[in-house]
Amino acid sequence: MTTTEPRTVLDYGKPDPRDLTYKYELRRAVAAGIIETAAGTFLLLIAVRHFQAGATLKAFIAMGNAGGLIATPLVVYLISLLGTRANIAAAWLTFVAGLMFTIAAAIPNQYVFAFASLLGLVSVASAVPLFTQIYQDNYPEHERGKLFSKVMFVRIFSAATFAYLAGWALDGHLQYYQLLMAVFALAFFYSAHCLRRVPSSPLATEESRNPLAALRFVRDDKTFRMAxxxxxxxxxANLIMLPLRIEYLGNEKYGVLLHGEPLSAEFIAILTGVIPNVARLLMSPLWGRLFDKVNFFALRICINIGFAVAIVTFFTGNSLVGLIAGAIIFGISNAGGDVAWSLWVTKVAPPHRVAHYMSVHTFLTGLRGIAAPFIAFYMLNTLTLLQMGLLTSALIVLACLVLIPEIKIYAHRKAPPEVKELPDD
Known part of the structure; x- marks a missing residue:
């Protein structure tokens, strides 16, 4: 039973799946915030500052999340064949990530550190579609976004707090990085503990032997395809411009100055980290409520417009006001993107196929996550940052145009279309 279905007399006295999921997701959010800082900050910082690692090892660490997302169709396919419940599978994948980080903490070697970090990040990222299936199973449709955004609020706060405290503790003391890796390992283990206590059902079984069978939903579901x-x-557009924010602010050739002087590292961190994340934190609950109440495609267009405005404002303003405004708008839009990216397939997929739909979405996210940085720095050799900002904003506007016809179609869509099963061979 899921909470999207009415409870019967027989259900009273049993824990409500909605309440049980929300309880353990709030607890897991604290650990998830800590884990988020690993991929976002500390793993590469340790590789660069402590190990003085080469480009190859740093690239392995950096591609961890994207590699895990690319693996999601295969992971979901295998889990559906095994008949494992979504929460148990997610718990095992998270536990494996904890084991990898334990190895990285126990063996002070740069190659062990890099490959254990890579495998840990791949393992936990490959569980993303399983989380979405859990939300589909246990959160009622009318408050799914609200509950998710409350959990996300805790996660963002946890990440910001831990990043500050861990950064302060390790400043000048990176030789103690193994203690930090042990903390990350404990966070993974606690996350696995929480996931094991969340109710869920087994994934729908795939009848095809093709591990990429979920890609057929792109062919069979036009709304899904256009989205x-x-x-x-x-x-x-976002992934191309994201790494260039540091390049723009930190490279003196772009002439970004404060009181006639190049920006300090601290002020760059404020513009790229603190301001956007404060805005993201404050606006997350509002986006969650809007996700529950507003036509999804209209909401997605609003988020897209925010990203386009943020890029243009940040990269073309060439003033302190423009930089701060761009950082704030990016943070507001990113808060909407958190909710939309994680939950949108629950709006278009058949309930029993949410994990399969999400695996297609995460697979494509992983592909662009690997490709975008290469595209970004290649484009930077031929275009100015202003031209790149305008070009990527145009891509976002094009995305809005793609979605406009879907607003009316989605409003009249009664149910996702039936999908065709692929033959066994």
């Missing part, structure tokens, strides 16, 4: 096209355009 993925828009996601690809917006995702590429």
């Amino acid at each position: 993925l096209i828009a996601w690809m355009l917006v995702g590429l």
Whole structure:
């Protein structure tokens, strides 16, 4: 039973799946925030500052999340064949990530550190579609976004707090990085503990022997297909410009100055980290409520417009006001993107196929996550940052145009279309 279905007399006295899921997701959010800082900050910092690692090892660490997302169709396919419940499978994948980080903490070697970090990040990222299936199973449709955004609020706060405290503790003391890796390992283990206590059902069984069978939903479901096209355009635009924010602020050739002087590292961190994340934190609950109440495609267009405005404002303003405004708008839009990216397939997929739909979405996210940085720095050799900002904003506007016809179609969509099963061979 899920909470999207009415409870019967026989259900009273049993824990409500909605309440049980929300309880353990709030607890897991604290650990998830800590884990988020690993991929976002500390693993590469340790590789660069402590190990003085080469480009190859740093690239392995950096591609961990994207590699895990690319693996999601295969992971979901295997889990559906095994008949494992979504929460148990997610718990095992998270536990494996904890084991990898334990190995990285126990063996002070740069190659062990890099490959254990890579495998840990791949393992936990490959569980993402399983989380979405859990939300589909246990959170009622009318408050799914609200509950998710409350959990996300805790996660963002946890990440910001831990990043500050861990950064302060390790400043000048990176030789103690193994203690930090042990903390990450404990966070993974606690996350696995919480996931084991969340109710869920087994994934729908795939009748095809093709591990990429979920890709057929792109062919059979037009709404899903158009949404993925828009996601690809917006995702590429954002991922292309994201690493260039540091380049723009930190490279003196772009002439970004404060009181006639180049920006300090601290002020760059404020513009790229603190301001966007404060805005993201404050606006997350509002986006969650809007997700529950507003036509999804209209909401997605609003988020897209915010990203386009943020890029233009940040990269073309060439003033302190423009930089701060761009950082705030990016944070607000990113808060909406958190909710939309994680939950949108629950709006278009058949309930029993949410994990399979999500695996297609995460697979494509992983592909663009690997491709975008290469595209970004290649484009930077031929275009100015202003031209790149305008070009990526145009991609986002194009994504909005793709979605406009879907607003009316989605409003009249009574149910996702039936999908065709692939033959066994």
